[in-house]
Amino acid sequence: MVSPPARKLPRLEPDTAFYWTCGADDVLRIQRCGDCGTWQHPPLPLCAQCRSEAVAPETVSGKGRLASYTVNHEPWLPGLAVPFVFGVVELAEQPELYVFCNVLAAIGHVAVGMALTVEFERHEDVWLPMFREERA
Amino acid sequence: MTDLPEKRVCITGAAQSQVGRPSQRSALQLTADACLAAIADAGLRVENIDGIATYPGKSSEGGGIAPVSPSEAAAVLGIEPRWILASAEGFSHMAPIFNAVTAIACGLARHVVVFRSVAQAQARARSRASTLMAGPRERVDGNNAWTVPYNALSPINTFALYAQAYFARYGATEAQLGAIAVNSRANAAHNANAVYRNALTLDDYLASRVISSPLRLLDCDSHIDGSTAIVLSHRDAAADLRNPPIRIDAMGMATGGLWVGRHEGDFTQMPGAIRAARMLWNRTELTPAQMDCAQIYDGFSIHVWMWMEALGLVSPGEACRFVEGGARIAIGGQLPLNTGGGQLSAGRFHGYGHIHEACVQLWERGGGRQVRGARTCLVSNGGYGYGTMVLRRD
Numbered sequence: 196m197v198s199p200p201a202r203k204l205p206r207l208e209p210d211t212a213f214y215w216t217c218g219a220d221d222v223l224r225i226q227r228c229g230d231c232g233t234w235q236h237p238p239l240p241l242c243a244q245c246r247s248e249a250v251a252p253e254t255v256s257g258k259g260r261l262a263s264y265t266v267n268h269e270p271w272l273p274g275l276a277v278p279f280v281f282g283v284v285e286l287a288e289q290p291e292l293y294v295f296c297n298v299l300a301a302i303g304h305v306a307v308g309m310a311l312t313v314e315f316e317r318h319e320d321v322w323l324p325m326f327r328e329e330r331a
Numbered sequence: 332m333t334d335l336p337e338k339r340v341c342i343t344g345a346a347q348s349q350v351g352r353p354s355q356r357s358a359l360q361l362t363a364d365a366c367l368a369a370i371a372d373a374g375l376r377v378e379n380i381d382g383i384a385t386y387p388g389k390s391s392e393g394g395g396i397a398p399v400s401p402s403e404a405a406a407v408l409g410i411e412p413r414w415i416l417a418s419a420e421g422f423s424h425m426a427p428i429f430n431a432v433t434a435i436a437c438g439l440a441r442h443v444v445v446f447r448s449v450a451q452a453q454a455r456a457r458s459r460a461s462t463l464m465a466g467p468r469e470r471v472d473g474n475n476a477w478t479v480p481y482n483a484l485s486p487i488n489t490f491a492l493y494a495q496a497y498f499a500r501y502g503a504t505e506a507q508l509g510a511i512a513v514n515s516r517a518n519a520a521h522n523a524n525a526v527y528r529n530a531l532t533l534d535d536y537l538a539s540r541v542i543s544s545p546l547r548l549l550d551c552d553s554h555i556d557g558s559t560a561i562v563l564s565h566r567d568a569a570a571d572l573r574n575p576p577i578r579i580d581a582m583g584m585a586t587g588g589l590w591v592g593r594h595e596g597d598f599t600q601m602p603g604a605i606r607a608a609r610m611l612w613n614r615t616e617l618t619p620a621q622m623d624c625a626q627i628y629d630g631f632s633i634h635v636w637m638w639m640e641a642l643g644l645v646s647p648g649e650a651c652r653f654v655e656g657g658a659r660i661a662i663g664g665q666l667p668l669n670t671g672g673g674q675l676s677a678g679r680f681h682g683y684g685h686i687h688e689a690c691v692q693l694w695e696r697g698g699g700r701q702v703r704g705a706r707t708c709l710v711s712n713g714g715y716g717y718g719t720m721v722l723r724r725d
Binding site (some may be wrong): 202203204205206208211235237243262263264265266267268269271272275279281282283291293294295296297306307308321323 | 460463465468470471472474476477478479480481482483484485487488491492493494495496499540541542543544545546593594595596597598
């Protein structure tokens with residue numbers, strides 16, 4: 196019996212650490228420009244829209260729609276649990292504001308456009324944002 | 332438009348080493364094989380070559396994706412370069428070619444050999460995990476930090492997102508996508524250097540296992556060991572050489588999207604490829620309808636649809652229907668596509684197989700896969716960065 200491989204976690208870097216640790220407060224945070232109001236992800240040292248350096252993490256609703264997904268069937272590493280859903284979520288705050296995730300839902304139920312809400316999964320000092328179906 | 336740099340540069344030679352899965356020859360030996368053959372094909376001697384370039388350079392990481400540097404290739408070949416470049420940046424795999432064009436056009440070099448060598452089959456033979464995105468370090472950083480923690484360990488996982496979005500938006504079918512793999516395999520049967528040459532039917536495709544839905548095993552290109560090389564020459568030096576010069580009628584390039592981590596659009600198209608195509612067609616009198624054949628990047632089959640639409644070969648949402656059944660994209664069809672088998676059947680040279688095949692067609696060396704009277708060929712390259720060329724023989 197091969198034990199499942201540990202997830203390879205993100206290194207906490209100065210610009211990105213807030214994203215991977217915001218789950219400690221049970222809220223999702225995305226970088227936003229204080230001057231023009233544009234959200235951007237991945238975070239950058241300045242606003243790619245207006246070049247302002249007044250960018251900072253801000254709490255978002257944690258809601259969005261599934262822009263696309265794939266069901267991964269290939270056990271890339273020995274013991275990797277498959278199938279699983281890898282997806283890209285368009286957050287409610289802004290068109291084309293995307294984050295990647297695993298979709299925590301029955302595979303047959305996953306569809307492009309489905310409404311999702313964030314849920315965190317802690318590994319060591321990282322809170323991975325995951326998304327599950329938003330129930331009405 | 333005559334003063335554009337690419338109008339001053341021609342492809343004068345092209346060659347490939349043997350291709351192995353794995354090869355018994357080292358990456359440096361394979362590189363020498365391809366470069367020496369390409370130089371001889373041009374009718375040149377090694378001492379005529381004054382520039383050398385490659386994508387991406389050399390790295391001990393990446394599972395054989397970057398096994399040979401241009402300086403060690405120059406050393407083993409006996410080239411004394413006045414101009415040398417390794418580039419993994421910018422417009423994907425074509426960056427060394429575009430940079431060589433500018434070097435030649437401005438007089439820094441006269442004849443440049445550009446090579447792409449891969450040793451991914453050897454690396455995979457040592458460790459099946461060597462080509463995964465996770466890398467050797469304890470934690471993952473950079474662009475991969477956004478995907479690898481979710482066990483998206485292969486590029487197929489991100490490109491499957493594009494395929495699923497395209498399927499959902501346009502109602503495309505698996506059988507339509509399968510037409511790409513089936514067409515490539517039919518062409519590869521006539522390419523002695525292709526890694527997969529056995530017959531493939533649409534039923535075989537549909538029976539192949541799903542790796543990352545909707546993409547199957549047969550939607551993926553294959554890791555190989557080998558090297559492809561081309562010789563670029565100034566047009567003034569090209570006329571007297573062995574082959575009819577292949578003119579670079581136009582080139583286009585762009586970055587964006589997955590490469591830089593910013594996602595644009597709705598995942599049914601590659602906006603960077605659209606920008607590269609716009610630049611391309613602004614630099615030539617030719618039009619998409621005048622292309623005799625096309626070598627379109629196929630790291631995964633879905634790339635072909637997105638590139639075809641970006642390049643204006645078909646309208647958005649139409650690629651799936653255009654390729655259906657395969658007749659239009661076969662040799663003798665309206666737009667013969669990936670005539671050497673592409674990367675799906677001929678192996679992952681990161682687009683250099685496509686460029687080589689364009690030369691095969693324009694020099695009428697295609698044998699059973701020759702497109703009759705081919706004088707123009709469109710080439711596109713890349714899924715993370717984007718490069719494209721119109722190649723033309725007078």
